[in-house]
Amino acid sequence: MPDADKASVLKAVVTGGFSSTGQVCLSTDVLLLVGEAKKFIPDIIETVKGLQAKPGFEDGTFGPVVHKASKERLEAIIADAESKGAKVHVDGRVHNKPTDPLYKDGYFIGPTFIEGVKPGMRCVDEELFGPMITSMEIGSLDEAIDYVNKNEFGNSVALFTKSGASANHFQRTVNIGQVGVNTIVPIGHANHDHHYFLERY
Numbered sequence: 001m002p003d004a005d006k007a008s009v010l011k012a013v014v015t016g017g018f019s020s021t022g023q024v025c026l027s028t029d030v031l032l033l034v035g036e037a038k039k040f041i042p043d044i045i046e047t048v049k050g051l052q053a054k055p056g057f058e059d060g061t062f063g064p065v066v067h068k069a070s071k072e073r074l075e076a077i078i079a080d081a082e083s084k085g086a087k088v089h090v091d092g093r094v095h096n097k098p099t100d101p102l103y104k105d106g107y108f109i110g111p112t113f114i115e116g117v118k119p120g121m122r123c124v125d126e127e128l129f130g131p132m133i134t135s136m137e138i139g140s141l142d143e144a145i146d147y148v149n150k151n152e153f154g155n156s157v158a159l160f161t162k163s164g165a166s167a168n169h170f171q172r173t174v175n176i177g178q179v180g181v182n183t184i185v186p187i188g189h190a191n192h193d194h195h196y197f198l199e200r201y
Helices: 006-022 035-049 068-083 141-150 164-173 195-200
Strands: 030-034 087-090 112-115 132-138 156-159 178-181
Touching: 006 035, 006 132, 030 035, 030 141, 035 087, 035 112, 035 132, 068 087, 068 112, 068 132, 132 141, 141 164, 156 164, 164 178
Parallel strands: 030 132, 112 132, 156 178
Antiparallel strands: 087 112
């Protein structure tokens, strides 16, 4: 929501989208930016640009994806979004990957942020399972709830807002397995698991 705390939103982007290289079933794939929440986009872009893919034994933000097919699939998803009019602000095919020739055959996808996604794009219609986050601008909270309720991926969802009324309405009307408010991943142990990541970013 437009009234969300910016620092909390940016932590959610980093931790929800990029911890474990985005290869977890509760990873954040799509941000629905309601109304003036689009004001967060420049900060999201700069935050994602500051992330880095590195080998798992080095001190980096996240490691490679699990295999070659995963890397190729994610590259194809980025290309698909680009070809259908989305804005690839940070492109993991080229940005922030290891430059050492030793790792040229590694399955690295750099941090990726794509704005202006919509149904019909693979990045929306498929689970990403990689270090990639997308955003979609939407007119109202009720439109966002309607979108979420119609989406086939109903594992978890979170709302970021300072409004108790919005939070209450969201929790009562969204039809998703796990619902959170101002929390990155709405499961009981999320803050413990991601403590190290949050401290660094």
